[in-house]
Amino acid sequence: xxxxxxxxxxxxxxxxxxxxxxxxxxxxxxxxxxxxxxxxxxxxxxxxxxxxxxxxxxxxxxxxxxxxxxxxxxxxxxxxxxxxxxxxxxxxxxxxxxxxxxxxxxxxxxxxxxxxxxxxxxxxxxxxxxxxxxxxxxxxxxxxxxxxxxxxxxxxxxxxxxxxxxxxxxxxxxxxxxxxxx
Numbered sequence: 001x002x003x004x005x006x007x008x009x010x011x012x013x014x015x016x017x018x019x020x021x022x023x024x025x026x027x028x029x030x031x032x033x034x035x036x037x038x039x040x041x042x043x044x045x046x047x048x049x050x051x052x053x054x055x056x057x058x059x060x061x062x063x064x065x066x067x068x069x070x071x072x073x074x075x076x077x078x079x080x081x082x083x084x085x086x087x088x089x090x091x092x093x094x095x096x097x098x099x100x101x102x103x104x105x106x107x108x109x110x111x112x113x114x115x116x117x118x119x120x121x122x123x124x125x126x127x128x129x130x131x132x133x134x135x136x137x138x139x140x141x142x143x144x145x146x147x148x149x150x151x152x153x154x155x156x157x158x159x160x161x162x163x164x165x166x167x168x169x170x171x172x173x174x175x176x177x178x179x180x181x182x
Contacts, residue, residue, distance in 0.1 A: 066177045068170050074106075074117040074124060078179045080164040086157035088149035089166075090178040093140035101172035104137040105148075108165050122171030132167065142174060149180075 035043075066077040080086050093101050102122030108115065110130030118126040123137055135148070157164065168177065 062181045064179050068175055071170055071173050072119050074167050074169045076112040076165055077168045077177050078166050080160055082163060083159055085159055085182040087182050088147055088180040090147050091175060092145040093142055093175045095142040095174040098142045099172050100139050100141045101170045101174055102139050103170045103175050105135045106132045106167045108132045109162050111165055119169050122169055124169055
């Protein structure tokens with residue numbers, strides 16, 4: 001095979017006359033502004049997944065715990081802020097000697113500083129300075145645990161307009177409260 005010099009190339013290399021040295025030029029594929037039905041459905045599915053993931057992040061629960069520090073003294077165990085939702089309160093009582101405790105749980109829209117309570121054996125018998133409403137009062141043997149949401153008590157504490165204060169009192173130390181808010 002005879003070699004010929006490429007007169008159009010700027011390089012000094014030689015090539016066979018049967019070999020064509022051309023650069024490959026690719027043309028871009030045109031992007032259509034129109035979408036097929038499959039493309040539209042796929043994009044809608046991706047958008048729904050993203051929306052579902054962000055919704056899950058927004059609904060995270062806030063869990064806190066509280067132990068009463070003094071018997072027969074009313075304590076504000078937690079507050080639901082405006083727009084929040086109460087999901088559950090789990091009350092657990094344990095006393096080393098097996099002693100039972102009377103536990104009373106109340107709520108009010110009045111803060112603790114404005115209220116004065118009268119307590120008798122773990123029960124709020126009177127309150128001055130505002131209205132206080134009893135959720136329940138019960139005697140807990142040691143060890144006992146109770147979830148108030150399973151009894152249907154918290155269907156009304158959703159997306160509250162004003163802060164709600166929850167107060168608790170016990171006759172014997174040992175109760176703990178686990179609060180789940182959204």
